[in-house]
Amino acid sequence: IIMSKKVLTQDEISSLKKLKTDFINITTKIGEVEISLINLKRGKKELEETLLKIQDEEKVLANSLEKKYGQGSISLETGEFLPV
Secondary structure, three states, rough: OOOOOOOHHHHHHHHHHHHHHHHHHHHHHHHHHHHHHHHHHHHHHHHHHHHHHHHHHHHHHHHHHHEEEEEHEOOOOOOOOOEE
């Protein structure tokens, strides 16, 4: 059996090329989004670590002030210590 050669139309070829280009573009964009997510996660982790350090520093300072002044509250505007 001899099969005759079939050729796609220019419109069909153009449609296939456009789909291929669209696919490449969208996969590239997905990759860019994934890279952004990685960077955001890294940034979030760094911020969380900084937050933990700040909280630790706050605890140390609070303990130090409590040993010096006892329990109470401090006005940050005036620096006044009010015992409980």
